[in-house]
Amino acid sequence: METLIQEMQNPKTGVSVKCQKSFLYTIPSVFTGVDVVSWLKKRLKISDSDSGEATHLANLLCKFGYFFPVSDSKLLVVKDDASLYRFQCPYYWPSQSMEPDNVAYAIHLAKRSMRNKQKHGLEDFEQTALTKLQKMLCDKWGFICTQAEDQVRLAKERKRTDKLILDSQERAFWRIHRPPPGQIKCIEDGPKRNFQPSQMANRKRKNREFLQKEVIHLRNAINRCRLKTSKAIESYLVRVEQYEDNDPFLSGVLPSNPWITEDITFFETNSDIIDTPTEQRIKKWAVSFHELLTDPLGLQEFENFLKKEYSQENIRFWAACEQLKFCPVSEIPGKIECIYEEFLTTGSPHEVNIDSKTMESVQLNRKLKKPSRFTFEAAKEHIYTLMKKDSYPRFLRSEHYKSLLANAFAPFGKKKFFNFGSSRKKNNNLSLSPQPKRRSSEGKDCFDSSNSIAHHSFSTGNLRELDDRTVVFRRSNGSDTSLPRCDSPGVVHRQSSALSNKIESPRRSKLEVPKHLSVNMCENKTEATTCLAIAVPSKTNVVAPWEGPD
Amino acid sequence: MAATEALRADNPESIESLSREAESLKARLEEEKAKLNDVDMCVVAQRLDNLAQFNIKPRRVLKGHQGKVLCMDWSSDKRHIVSSSQDGKMLVWDAFTTNKEHAVTMPTTWVMACSYGPSGSIVACGGLDNKCTVYPLSLEEDPASKKKAVATHTSYLSCCSFTNSDYQILTGSGDSTCALWDVESGQLIQSFHGHAGDVMSIDLSPTETGNTFVSGGCDKVAMVWDMRTGDCVQMFEGHDSDINSVRFYPSGDAFATGSDDATCRLFDLRADREVSCYKKESIIFGCNSVDFSVSGRLLFGGYNDYTINLWDVLKGTRLSILYGHENRVSCLGVSPDGTALCTGSWDYTLRVSILANLM
Numbered sequence: 051m052e053t054l055i056q057e058m059q060n061p062k063t064g065v066s067v068k069c070q071k072s073f074l075y076t077i078p079s080v081f082t083g084v085d086v087v088s089w090l091k092k093r094l095k096i097s098d099s100d101s102g103e104a105t106h107l108a109n110l111l112c113k114f115g116y117f118f119p120v121s122d123s124k125l126l127v128v129k130d131d132a133s134l135y136r137f138q139c140p141y142y143w144p145s146q147s148m149e150p151d152n153v154a155y156a157i158h159l160a161k162r163s164m165r166n167k168q169k170h171g172l173e174d175f176e177q178t179a180l181t182k183l184q185k186m187l188c189d190k191w192g193f194i195c196t197q198a199e200d201q202v203r204l205a206k207e208r209k210r211t212d213k214l215i216l217d218s219q220e221r222a223f224w225r226i227h228r229p230p231p232g233q234i235k236c237i238e239d240g241p242k243r244n245f246q247p248s249q250m251a252n253r254k255r256k257n258r259e260f261l262q263k264e265v266i267h268l269r270n271a272i273n274r275c276r277l278k279t280s281k282a283i284e285s286y287l288v289r290v291e292q293y294e295d296n297d298p299f300l301s302g303v304l305p306s307n308p309w310i311t312e313d314i315t316f317f318e319t320n321s322d323i324i325d326t327p328t329e330q331r332i333k334k335w336a337v338s339f340h341e342l343l344t345d346p347l348g349l350q351e352f353e354n355f356l357k358k359e360y361s362q363e364n365i366r367f368w369a370a371c372e373q374l375k376f377c378p379v380s381e382i383p384g385k386i387e388c389i390y391e392e393f394l395t396t397g398s399p400h401e402v403n404i405d406s407k408t409m410e411s412v413q414l415n416r417k418l419k420k421p422s423r424f425t426f427e428a429a430k431e432h433i434y435t436l437m438k439k440d441s442y443p444r445f446l447r448s449e450h451y452k453s454l455l456a457n458a459f460a461p462f463g464k465k466k467f468f469n470f471g472s473s474r475k476k477n478n479n480l481s482l483s484p485q486p487k488r489r490s491s492e493g494k495d496c497f498d499s500s501n502s503i504a505h506h507s508f509s510t511g512n513l514r515e516l517d518d519r520t521v522v523f524r525r526s527n528g529s530d531t532s533l534p535r536c537d538s539p540g541v542v543h544r545q546s547s548a549l550s551n552k553i554e555s556p557r558r559s560k561l562e563v564p565k566h567l568s569v570n571m572c573e574n575k576t577e578a579t580t581c582l583a584i585a586v587p588s589k590t591n592v593v594a595p596w597e598g599p600d
Numbered sequence: 601m602a603a604t605e606a607l608r609a610d611n612p613e614s615i616e617s618l619s620r621e622a623e624s625l626k627a628r629l630e631e632e633k634a635k636l637n638d639v640d641m642c643v644v645a646q647r648l649d650n651l652a653q654f655n656i657k658p659r660r661v662l663k664g665h666q667g668k669v670l671c672m673d674w675s676s677d678k679r680h681i682v683s684s685s686q687d688g689k690m691l692v693w694d695a696f697t698t699n700k701e702h703a704v705t706m707p708t709t710w711v712m713a714c715s716y717g718p719s720g721s722i723v724a725c726g727g728l729d730n731k732c733t734v735y736p737l738s739l740e741e742d743p744a745s746k747k748k749a750v751a752t753h754t755s756y757l758s759c760c761s762f763t764n765s766d767y768q769i770l771t772g773s774g775d776s777t778c779a780l781w782d783v784e785s786g787q788l789i790q791s792f793h794g795h796a797g798d799v800m801s802i803d804l805s806p807t808e809t810g811n812t813f814v815s816g817g818c819d820k821v822a823m824v825w826d827m828r829t830g831d832c833v834q835m836f837e838g839h840d841s842d843i844n845s846v847r848f849y850p851s852g853d854a855f856a857t858g859s860d861d862a863t864c865r866l867f868d869l870r871a872d873r874e875v876s877c878y879k880k881e882s883i884i885f886g887c888n889s890v891d892f893s894v895s896g897r898l899l900f901g902g903y904n905d906y907t908i909n910l911w912d913v914l915k916g917t918r919l920s921i922l923y924g925h926e927n928r929v930s931c932l933g934v935s936p937d938g939t940a941l942c943t944g945s946w947d948y949t950l951r952v953s954i955l956a957n958l959m
Contacts, residue, residue, distance in 0.1 A: 090882075093881075094880075094881045094882035095881055095882070096882045102921075102923070103882055103921055104882070106905070106906075106907070106923065107882065107884070107905065110885070110905050110906070245774075245776060245796070245797040245798055245818060245819075247797075249797075250796045250797040250818065250819050251796075253796045258614065258615050258618065260796070261615060261618040261619055261622060262618060263794065263832075264622050265618055265621050265622050265625060267832060267835060268622060268625035268626060268629060269625060271629055271834070271835070271872070272625065272628055272629050272632060274834075274872060276632075276633070276636050276870065276871055276872045276873075277636070277868075277870040277871045278636050278638055278871065279636060279637050279638055279639055279641075279868070279871045279873070279875060280638050280639040280644065281870075281871075282853070282854075282868045282870050282871040282875060283639065283641050283644045283645075283875060283914075284644065285851070285853065286849075286851075286853075286854075286896065286913070286914060287644065287645065287648065287914065289850075289851050289895075289896055290648075290895050290896055290897045290913075290914060293850070293894065293895035293896065294895050294897065296894060296895060296938070297893050297894045297895035297897065297898075297938055298894070298937070298938045298939040299654075299893045299895075299898055299938060299954075299955045300651070300893070300895060300897060300898070303939060307939050307940075307954060308696070308939065309659045309660075309696075309939055309940045309952065309954050310659065310954055314696070316939070317678060317679065317696075320678075320937060321677075339808075340807070340808045343808075372764070373765075375764075376763055376764050376765035376767055376768055377765065377767055378767045378782055378783065378784035378785070379782040379784065379785055379787055379789065380784060380785060424828055434808070
């Protein structure tokens with residue numbers, strides 16, 4: 051800020067300061083409002099569209115006392131016109147952090163009261179301040195008077211213009227620090243910081259513990275695995291695209307934003323627990339498992355779903371662990387026992403399935419003297435991933451979820467017609483989110499594409515396998531009538547599609563078997579059975595989890 | 601005698617060697633980080649559509665404080681607000697009707713921190729009294745009758761936040777520490793040492809595990825902490841002045857900071873570095889408070905020059921400058937459902953506003 055002002059005062063590049071002649075007498079070293087605003091605009095590259103910004107900034111600089119209006123001592127406002135302003139001398143800048151104390155103010159007021167009434171007369175509020183100060187500082191009043199007299203004498207010896215400028219600067223300074231009643235004092239700081247910058251530097255430099263900690267931290271930091279910046283940024287884009295329609299600032303809300311229309315339907319339809327949640331809300335559950343669990347209603351519906359599957363102990367265990375994590379200290383031991391008995395004791399009605407390793411860590415934690423709220427952390431994580439990978443996708447595909455979506459409350463009003471385009475976009479967006487993508491749309495997509503590609507890649511790939519095998523057959527069988535036919539395309543295609551074969555192989559595997567059979571059958575009936583025996587395991591092994599028979 | 605001399609000789613040596621080691625490690629770390637810094641955010645974001653200009657429309661003005669408003673927080677019910685001010689008052693508002701529902705006078709001026717509990721039936725605040733006091737809210741009784749001092753620091757309380765429950769509260773203080781407290785017993789659960797200067801702001805991670813939080817302070821460093829162990833997990837430098845505000849990106853993968861150096865920055869936890877800096881030559885005043893819109897596309901910053909700047913997080917451009925207050929904007933927050941923005945200012949008022957699209 052100060053550097054900006056210094057630049058501004060630069061005689062060549064700064065704001066042009068000149069003597070203005072007005073009417074009968076000249077006003078020395080002043081500049082106009084237009085000048086300062088346009089200078090700021092140019093210097094700070096403010097585009098014309100935010101022209102208000104430069105004026106606003108000029109106003110602030112004025113309020114902070116870097117310059118002040120010459121003619122008007124009442125209002126510290128910069129106008130974008132020909133009104134005149136003058137720079138404050140650096141001695142009075144806020145950065146000098148001069149504590150304006152009452153003694154100095156009293157001297158200033160006393161001085162003015164001694165001088166020409168017309169020019170330096172005190173205003174009402176200043177007069178009252180003066181009498182008040184006189185009472186407050188009665189022991190020092192003699193000193194104040196002599197100081198003021200001295201300063202008045204000094205002032206008389208100065209040149210007329212200098213005197214004018216200095217007087218105005220001093221007045222402007224007090225105008226800021228002792229504003230007339232009813233105006234906000236703008237130079238004010240918050241409470242002092244506890245640590246001064248020098249202290250902070252010392253703490254960093256001298257403190258051994260600090261350094262040791264830092265070294266350890268840095269060592270760890272070097273080994274931390276990091277994501278490429280591009281990957282990280284990509285994830286923001288994906289997120290924003292996913293949530294764009296849920297952002298009322300960007301796409302509005304249905305039926306209406308209560309803050310605009312005073313209609314609180316939106317609040318009501320989106321409260322925590324409600325019978326018929328909005329469609330948008332249910333769709334949001336499909337975005338991520340976390341999104342489902344953080345919504346109390348989502349949690350409830352998920353539990354209902356799991357109840358039907360007889361596996362609600364998982365979600366209840368998770369919820370209990372969450373509660374334990376944030377419960378009051380006094381309740382920890384009791385809660386731990388409760389959870390252990392209900393979910394982890396063998397034979398209990400709600401036993402959750404965790405592997406022995408996780409169980410061991412839980413047992414270890416339980417034996418600690420001080421009960422910890424993180425006793426079940428390992429088990430909780432295990433259950434969480436289990437639900438995320440298994441139950442959650444099934445929940446999204448379930449009839450339960452579909453019926454929720456079908457019965458969802460669809461707020462419509464006038465807006466819906468206007469927003470038709472965007473609401474259609476919404477559907478697309480949400481179904482494009484990662485989880486359901488895998489399930490529904492992409493699942494179909496890749497099935498379709500794998501169908502078409504598979505035929506192609508499979509034919510060549512199969513030929514290659516066949517090729518290898520037929521070599522064996524040839525040796526054993528000697529019936530090589532069909533071989534040349536199979537061999538030549540196999541060789542040609544192999545180079546071109548070797549790569550795609552590798553990628554497509556898991557998808558292909560499903561379709562592989564019948565073809566094998568047919569090829570083999572026409573070739574040799576006796577070999578067919580052995581070929582099948584080879585092909586079948588490949589089918590079950592390579593099948594991707596989402597392509598298995600549902 | 602000999603032993604103390606040996607110690608004296610040893611001490612500076614070890615401090616020196618330690619700081620040397622720290623320097624070399626820092627250099628290595630920078631190298632490692634530079635390797636993975638392959639692309640600039642605004643380049644990737646070019647493919648996105650530009651957002652239209654926004655204009656801010658104040659919908660409610662909450663008047664009632666007799667001093668500068670210093671802190672505010674939204675309730676989880678999306679319409680109540682708690683705010684605290686310099687004159688020692690804490691008010692609970694129904695922002696929708698602009699009614700004041702509770703008023704609490706604190707035995708101190710400069711109540712710099714206040715926070716709503718997740719249940720919406722408890723609030724906490726503190727300031728120059730170095731304490732964090734919780735007040736259960738009920739319609740029948742004066743909340744002050746049930747107040748309870750939970751946390752005590754050795755310097756002023758600058759920020760506080762409930763964890764995912766009403767039973768724990770996290771505080772940050774001018775004594776350079778953060779601490780996690782048990783509300784019921786006032787017991788210290790975990791303290792977090794590491795900042796060299798005053799802690800100004802904290803924010804809890806919204807991620808699934810939710811075991812971390814971020815803090816920013818006057819030592820220009822933002823730190824990410826593990827609440828379970830009390831260790832600093834990650835450290836982010838880059839600002840040239842005090843960090844006044846930190847806020848997690850809604851996904852929890854990053855956080856934004858607002859600083860006295862007139863910039864806001866976005867630090868990514870996974871990439872372990874600053875990914876974007878929001879600044880403009882014409883912004884020369886410090887930023888007091890930052891918050892994201894629910895989608896994470898917009899970033900609001902409340903500045904000392906009485907304005908709110910609206911940034912496009914991905915493109916790094918300023919979308920709008922929003923005027924409204926007559927003094928510094930000290931705090932701001934987007935409502936939990938993202939429908940409104942509340943700003944508090946040194947002009948003694950709070951404003952609840954919405955954004956209007958300038959088509």
